[in-house]
Amino acid sequence: IIVNSGNANAATGETGIQAARATADALASQIGCKANEVIVSSTGVIGRPLPVDRIRDAIPHLVTALLPGNLEMLARSIMTTDTLPKIATAELEGARIAGVAKGAGMIHPDMATMLSFIMTDAEISGAQLDDCLRYAVSRSFNSISVDGDTSTNDMVVVLANGASGVRPDSRQFRDRLLDVCTRLATAIVRDGEGATKFVEIYVEGAPTEEAAHTIGRTIARSPLVKTAIYGADPNWGRIVGAIGNSGVDLKSDHVDIYIGGVPISDATLEDARQKLREKEIQIRVALHSGSASARVWTCDLTEGYIRINANYTT
Numbered sequence: 492i493i494v495n496s497g498n499a500n501a502a503t504g505e506t507g508i509q510a511a512r513a514t515a516d517a518l519a520s521q522i523g524c525k526a527n528e529v530i531v532s533s534t535g536v537i538g539r540p541l542p543v544d545r546i547r548d549a550i551p552h553l554v555t556a557l558l559p560g561n562l563e564m565l566a567r568s569i570m571t572t573d574t575l576p577k578i579a580t581a582e583l584e585g586a587r588i589a590g591v592a593k594g595a596g597m598i599h600p601d602m603a604t605m606l607s608f609i610m611t612d613a614e615i616s617g618a619q620l621d622d623c624l625r626y627a628v629s630r631s632f633n634s635i636s637v638d639g640d641t642s643t644n645d646m647v648v649v650l651a652n653g654a655s656g657v658r659p660d661s662r663q664f665r666d667r668l669l670d671v672c673t674r675l676a677t678a679i680v681r682d683g684e685g686a687t688k689f690v691e692i693y694v695e696g697a698p699t700e701e702a703a704h705t706i707g708r709t710i711a712r713s714p715l716v717k718t719a720i721y722g723a724d725p726n727w728g729r730i731v732g733a734i735g736n737s738g739v740d741l742k743s744d745h746v747d748i749y750i751g752g753v754p755i756s757d758a759t760l761e762d763a764r765q766k767l768r769e770k771e772i773q774i775r776v777a778l779h780s781g782s783a784s785a786r787v788w789t790c791d792l793t794e795g796y797i798r799i800n801a802n803y804t805t
Contacts, residue, residue, distance in 0.1 A: 496593075499643060569606060584659055615651050636680075648792070694775075695718065695776070751767070
């Protein structure tokens with residue numbers, strides 16, 4: 492994998508495609524592999540030509556400077572508006588999983604800018620790895636939202652070299668991979684641009700898991716909900732409005748909402764307001780329309796987010 496930060500190489504047309512191919516060719520010739528074995532990843536400003544010559548000139552130094560196990564250097568090198576590197580690891584029966592991610596804004600993945608690179612020395616087939624990654628991503632990276640904007644460059648990659656010689660139980664590997672992805676995904680939300688609060692939205696009693704997920708993501712990306720959270724305003728009507736805006740058909744017209752465990756009613760609004768002043772908040776939505784559930788993570792929307800993005804390219 493070769494990654495550049497500061498330039499997304501998106502909306503750059505055929506020139507951008509050729510730039511990505513030239514980058515892959517340059518790295519492949521340097522390390523002795525095929526160009527189609529190189530993954531090119533970019534993050535940053537959209538619409539600007541990728542400086543291929545500078546990247547090509549830097550590749551020999553990058554290759555000679557490679558160090559085993561230096562996850563923090565990798566995590567820091569791909570940061571843009573991030574304030575912290577994002578790293579997660581897990582072990583299972585003699586094998587290991589390690590991952591890094593970047594992202595703080597333009598986060599509403601649909602596989603923002605959001606990149607994650609995960610490595611394992613487990614011996615696992617490509618088909619198993621694909622199944623496990625899709626399972627983990629749908630319940631982690633595709634369950635977060637900072638600002639409701641999906642990036643042009645979302646990418647999650649998992650690489651397995653089989654070096655440990657350990658063939659893990661498929662379900663155990665899937666669960667460990669989900670744990671790594673969830674910790675990376677929630678770290679992105681905690682580091683959301685301008686964010687002051689971390690929010691878990693738990694939707695239960697939905698007709699299907701997909702419906703629960705859709706409702707959770709709709710609530711998570713609502714600017715009205717997110718600004719209310721920032722202002723510690725228990726305006727439950729905004730949550731109900733987002734549920735309706737999701738387009739999900741519900742069997743019941745009865746919905747219960749809990750903020751930090753406080754059931755919302757006219758008599759409990761002050762208690763809910765106190766919960767919204769905390770740095771970590773759970774919003775639970777009970778739909779009474781089935782047995783499925785889903786979790787989604789988001790953050791508040793603040794003046795800090797506006798300041799960062801009003802001056803992003805300047």
